[in-house]
Amino acid sequence: LVAAEVNRNANEKSTAGLNVDFTLKRPEGGRYRRPYVAVWLEDEDGFPVKTALLWMQTKQPGPRWHRDLTRWYRNDRFRKLAENKELIGTISAATR
Incomplete structure (x- = not known):
């Protein structure tokens, strides 16, 4: 992760940018669920x-693992x- 310091002076124009590169490796064998990424x-x-980015599953089992x-x-928070x-x-699920 590379971070850039952003100019806080509102009177100055800035072209600051931020690039984030990462690779998700899928484990071999067994069941696999995509990770949540923020x-x-x-x-x-x-x-x-x-x-800037939030990846998570929106279908069952749903976003409950974002915690x-x-x-x-x-x-x-x-x-x-x-x-x-x-x-x-709102996150909800059926009761048992």
Whole structure:
């Protein structure tokens, strides 16, 4: 992951960019589920600024495993307080 420092002065134009490259390796044999992936930006204090990418399964078993992205999940809770906006809709499942 390569991060770029973004100019904070609103009067100056910036062409800052961010490229993220990664490879997902599929394990050999057995059942396989695609991993959940989150890419987000933080300020220098570690406060979440923006979720740039969120990959997760939307069909059964659904997005319930997004909590396993522990650092993103914790940071997203702070973001929700600031923006009052959900990235993921309500998660529900049948009761047993």
